[in-house]
Amino acid sequence: EPEVTQTPSHQVTQMGQEVILRCVPISNHLYFYWYRQILGQKVEFLVSFYNNEISEKSEIFDDQFSVERPDGSNFTLKIRSTKLEDSAMYFCASSERFGGGYGYTFGSGTRLTVV
Amino acid sequence: DAKTTQPPSMDCAEGRAANLPCNHSTISGNEYVYWYRQIHSQGPQYIIHGLKNNETNEMASLIITEDRKSSTLILPHATLRDTAVYYCIVRVATGSGNTPLVFGKGTRLSVIA
Numbered sequence: 001e002p003e004v005t006q007t008p009s010h011q012v013t014q015m016g017q018e019v020i021l022r023c024v025p026i027s028n029h030l031y032f033y034w035y036r037q038i039l040g041q042k043v044e045f046l047v048s049f050y051n052n053e054i055s056e057k058s059e060i061f062d063d064q065f066s067v068e069r070p071d072g073s074n075f076t077l078k079i080r081s082t083k084l085e086d087s088a089m090y091f092c093a094s095s096e097r098f099g100g101g102y103g104y105t106f107g108s109g110t111r112l113t114v115v
Numbered sequence: 116d117a118k119t120t121q122p123p124s125m126d127c128a129e130g131r132a133a134n135l136p137c138n139h140s141t142i143s144g145n146e147y148v149y150w151y152r153q154i155h156s157q158g159p160q161y162i163i164h165g166l167k168n169n170e171t172n173e174m175a176s177l178i179i180t181e182d183r184k185s186s187t188l189i190l191p192h193a194t195l196r197d198t199a200v201y202y203c204i205v206r207v208a209t210g211s212g213n214t215p216l217v218f219g220k221g222t223r224l225s226v227i228a
Contacts, residue, residue: 004158033215043159043202043218056215091158103149104216106158 002026004107006092012113013082021077021110023092032075033093033104034067036060043091049075082114118142119203124223127197133190135222137203140184146207148179149216150188152199159202159218162188193226200224 005024013019025032034046048055066078093104120138127133150162163177170177176189202221207214
């Protein structure tokens with residue numbers, strides 16, 4: 001069964017450092033998403049991406065965050081200057097199409113720890 | 116914010132059917148009902164979705180009331196591996212906007228041996 005692959009599985013970074021989280025969505029999917037989950041809290045939407053541009057973003061997705069699809073397979077989330085409160089699980093997801101008839105496939109996540 | 120209401124937790128005996136309720140009384144005509152689950156800290160896993168009719172797949176059945184204001188996810192023979200947080204989500208089916216999935220707190224299902 002096709003999978004969404006995320007790397008690394010765990011990343012530790014110092015406060016103020018830049019970090020890039022990587023995702024390889026399912027190959028025929030057109031819509032891409034990033035979510036995060038702070039320990040013990042809800043899964044929160046960050047951003048959706050389609051046709052090489054951001055479709056929608058949440059209040060969490062401020063100027064410190066950016067997304068990119070640098071080639072035909074990767075989808076990245078960059079945090080420019082990490083803060084302690086950025087520590088969370090970050091999940092990438094993709095879907096074949098937009099619309100209610102299509103579910104998302106999530107990756108297994110990257111655990112980001114900011115120290 | 117999530118547009119659904121779910122009980123915070125439920126228990127189910129192994130081998131029995133698990134029936135997880137969800138209230139979505141403000142659902143619109145063009146919104147689907149999705150169910151996902153999250154096992155421990157893994158990524159959410161898609162289970163099933165429906166619009167009006169009841170749906171069944173290899174994982175579960177989804178029963179939607181005629182007025183569409185509530186639904187029930189049924190795991191016919193729960194196993195210990197079904198212990199997870201189950202999320203009921205409503206999401207628009209079509210439109211110009213790319214409405215994302217919005218997760219609530221879900222129901223923590225504990226399957227007990």
